[in-house]
Amino acid sequence: xxxxxxxxxxxxxxxxxxxxxxxxxxxxxxxxxxxxxxxxxxxxxxxxxxxxxxxxxxxxxxxxxxxxxxxxxxxxxxxxxxxxxxxxxxxxxxxxxxxxxxxxxxxxxxxxxxxxxxxxxxxxxxxxxxxxxxxxxxxxxxxxxxxxxxxxxxxxxxxxxxxxxxxxxxxxxxxxxxxxxxxxxxxxxxxxxxxxxxxxxxxxxxxxxxxxxxxxxxxxxxxxxxxxxxxxxxxxxxxxxxxxxxxxxxxxxxxxxxxxxxxxxxxxxxxxxxxxxxxxxxxxxxxxxxxxxxxxxxxxxxxxxxxxxxxxxxxxx
Amino acid sequence: xxxxxxxxxxxxxxxxxxxxxxxxxxxxxxxxxxxxxxxxxxxxxxxxxxxxxxxxxxxxxxxxxxxxxxxxxxxxxxxxxxxxxxxxxxxxxxxxxxxxxxxxxxxxxxxxxxxxxxxxxxxxxxxxxxxxxxxxxxxxxxxxxxxxxxxxxxxxxxxxxxxxxxxxxxxxxxxxxxxxxxxxxxxxxxxxxxxxxxxxxxxxxxxxxxxxxxxxxxxxxxxxxxxxxxxxxxxxxxxxxxxxxxxxxxxxxxxxxxxxxxxxxxxxxxxxxxxxxxxxxxxxxxxxxxxxxxxxxxxxxxxxxxxxxxxxxxxxxxxxxxxxxxxxxxxxxxxxxxxxxxxxxxxxxxxxxxxxxxxxxxxxxxxxxxxxxxxxxxxxxxxxxxxxxxxxxxxxxxxxxxxxxxxxxxxxxxxxxxxxxxxxxxxxxxxxxxxxxxxxxxxxxxxxxxxxxxxxxxxxxxxxxxxxxxxxxxxxxxxxxxxxxxxxxxxxxxxxxxxxxxxxxxxxxxxxxxxxxxxxxxxxxxxxxxxxxxxx
Numbered sequence: 001x002x003x004x005x006x007x008x009x010x011x012x013x014x015x016x017x018x019x020x021x022x023x024x025x026x027x028x029x030x031x032x033x034x035x036x037x038x039x040x041x042x043x044x045x046x047x048x049x050x051x052x053x054x055x056x057x058x059x060x061x062x063x064x065x066x067x068x069x070x071x072x073x074x075x076x077x078x079x080x081x082x083x084x085x086x087x088x089x090x091x092x093x094x095x096x097x098x099x100x101x102x103x104x105x106x107x108x109x110x111x112x113x114x115x116x117x118x119x120x121x122x123x124x125x126x127x128x129x130x131x132x133x134x135x136x137x138x139x140x141x142x143x144x145x146x147x148x149x150x151x152x153x154x155x156x157x158x159x160x161x162x163x164x165x166x167x168x169x170x171x172x173x174x175x176x177x178x179x180x181x182x183x184x185x186x187x188x189x190x191x192x193x194x195x196x197x198x199x200x201x202x203x204x205x206x207x208x209x210x211x212x213x214x215x216x217x218x219x220x221x222x223x224x225x226x227x228x229x230x231x232x233x234x235x236x237x238x239x240x241x242x243x244x245x246x247x248x249x250x251x252x253x254x255x256x257x258x259x260x261x262x263x264x265x266x267x268x269x270x271x272x273x274x275x276x277x278x279x280x281x282x283x284x285x286x287x288x289x290x291x292x293x294x295x296x297x298x299x300x301x302x303x304x305x306x307x308x309x310x311x312x313x314x315x316x317x
Numbered sequence: 318x319x320x321x322x323x324x325x326x327x328x329x330x331x332x333x334x335x336x337x338x339x340x341x342x343x344x345x346x347x348x349x350x351x352x353x354x355x356x357x358x359x360x361x362x363x364x365x366x367x368x369x370x371x372x373x374x375x376x377x378x379x380x381x382x383x384x385x386x387x388x389x390x391x392x393x394x395x396x397x398x399x400x401x402x403x404x405x406x407x408x409x410x411x412x413x414x415x416x417x418x419x420x421x422x423x424x425x426x427x428x429x430x431x432x433x434x435x436x437x438x439x440x441x442x443x444x445x446x447x448x449x450x451x452x453x454x455x456x457x458x459x460x461x462x463x464x465x466x467x468x469x470x471x472x473x474x475x476x477x478x479x480x481x482x483x484x485x486x487x488x489x490x491x492x493x494x495x496x497x498x499x500x501x502x503x504x505x506x507x508x509x510x511x512x513x514x515x516x517x518x519x520x521x522x523x524x525x526x527x528x529x530x531x532x533x534x535x536x537x538x539x540x541x542x543x544x545x546x547x548x549x550x551x552x553x554x555x556x557x558x559x560x561x562x563x564x565x566x567x568x569x570x571x572x573x574x575x576x577x578x579x580x581x582x583x584x585x586x587x588x589x590x591x592x593x594x595x596x597x598x599x600x601x602x603x604x605x606x607x608x609x610x611x612x613x614x615x616x617x618x619x620x621x622x623x624x625x626x627x628x629x630x631x632x633x634x635x636x637x638x639x640x641x642x643x644x645x646x647x648x649x650x651x652x653x654x655x656x657x658x659x660x661x662x663x664x665x666x667x668x669x670x671x672x673x674x675x676x677x678x679x680x681x682x683x684x685x686x687x688x689x690x691x692x693x694x695x696x697x698x699x700x701x702x703x704x705x706x707x708x709x710x711x712x713x714x715x716x717x718x719x720x721x722x723x724x725x726x727x728x729x730x731x732x733x734x735x736x737x738x739x740x741x742x743x744x745x746x747x748x749x750x751x752x753x754x755x756x757x758x759x760x761x762x763x764x765x766x767x768x769x770x771x772x773x774x775x776x777x778x779x780x781x782x783x784x785x786x787x788x789x790x791x792x793x794x795x796x797x798x799x800x801x802x803x804x805x806x807x808x809x810x811x812x813x814x815x816x817x818x819x820x821x822x823x824x825x826x827x828x829x830x831x832x833x834x835x836x837x838x839x840x841x842x843x844x845x846x847x848x849x850x851x852x853x
Contacts, residue, residue: 169435170434174419174433184409184410187371187391188407190370190391193396193424195390
């Protein structure tokens, strides 16, 4: 609860800072945090790799946009339908892919991500192809259009904090223990009466739900979506956010998201070459900070402190 | 008497050409402690996997409380009240001891993901009841004080107790424990036995697989014995213990045509010397101050029951594990801190248990790889394209192997993965020999092979010693090993319990009891620690 209070205070500071740039970054952070949190539940806590997580964000965004724009549904209703549908799709994908393990699972989820991306490019009648969909009706609250950074900020963070609280509940509950058991040893988990595949499907569904919510809010907030942002590169960036957060750890993953959002701002001058930096970062983190960047800093700090103390001690002698 | 709790009827399992279980039947009655024993490869683990839902049988049926459970998934079997533990205890290291037990009870207590997300009344009630139950179960196994410790930090003995607590937490009526005593010392085993009896007093039924026949004799009310996938005996310990078929299953009965002669004359210069070597894995003692020797050109057998420390000794000599104490010397040279690859260059070759062949390479290539160390030492060019004297030596060495095992010549171009078990074992030995070692170490060369093939392999060994190669043989078929070797050491519980010329050991009727370790059933540990000296 202290952390939530600190987060709220920081968000309030950003919101009232008067800096449109900061508010924009905060909105982007919230929208990225949603899929990253779901991926952390799946990868960090349940031990199942997904290289196609961006697809769920894309499905949520496109479904909500098409329902609202083409079918003329109320944007809120479209958002709810899109999230429910993507949750069901995620469960179904889980039913397909969780008969696989390790590398095979990684390949299957990667393929799923590519398929969804190609579909959004090629199904021009529905998705507008590379041109994307524009003029997506925005969400409205009491007649106020949530189409600007300042207007969508409360909604995005409400969703994000809600997702954080639910994820924290899940981790602390007995079901969280069953997830960790499956992550560490499926055979042992099954010997406890835990059905590993059923559990993985449910966590995949939660991940799909979180991702779709982020995608749908994104679509109505920008008013325009194209296939580009939902490609495999985005899946890898989500992976990087979760890896930077040490995979398991709701708050450290949030840190990972902030880190990637800020880094991508710094990397803007590099244009499309930013992918190289992400790749190098991912490799470095996996090798040197397998428990995440924060933990890496902590370990390095402690080692430095010890060396410093040691040098001071030997200096005295 | 009521209907049996578990009924196993005519269960058969085939793995490719291997009949792992052949129409095995037995019952487990409510409230009893039943031991399932048998030599390595008897099919105990396979049977356990079938019963617990990890493996589907090709034929037969398993009933639990009258309901068929074969065909159910492992979690389905557990949900019906049957819990198993694993050979390696398999604690969840990332969790605390308490969390391990709580996780084990979660499914039984009805924890669900949706409840967990909401974290309202139901989830909190489940969590509270799990916590209370975990305290009870940890107290039962005597781990109450370690509840908050990380499960990975427990000793091997504590990990096995934790596995028992977890099985209790699943609410199971029938506990199936897979080698609960493996790697435990005498004190820990005594405590484990108390725990198992306590669990039974709680009204649960216990089946356990165990190699320590001392523990079996102390605990079990009935024993089922498997050998080569067949149930060869069942009954109370007294009967099973004196059953000749059981003794034969453990000691083997191969009759080797090539008898060893003049063994004593060969023990002149010791090639390998092991002095006071101790090895332990994370708190579990595998070898306790073992000393032994292999002379030039000698065949020495290392026999002992499963878990006696035979493979650990071979690994210590080969450099795969670092002993905590003691010294190992080859030809007078100390091997401490010499890496495994360098030991191979000094003339040590190990044909490991399970063969470890390169399945996608041909027989000839597998043999050639055995000489990699020598080729590499002759220069990088020799690795890429062997030529000159090195190539000739390689060809000669491979040719030697084809002479030793003519069956391999016929299959020179065949992929190693397609060989039969016996041919694979020949190839593994051949690969170890291509390097022209001074000492060849064989780990269970006849394991899982038909008697005729095993005989063929063992009979090839004296020819090697004729070429000046010493052989250290680990073999579960003790009778065969004693016939083929000059001298032998009997390992029991990580110690040398007996040593002497093989012929004398084979003739000693007391050796059978020593080897099997039955006397551990009597609680006089003093008798066990004193090595049995055999007159030479």
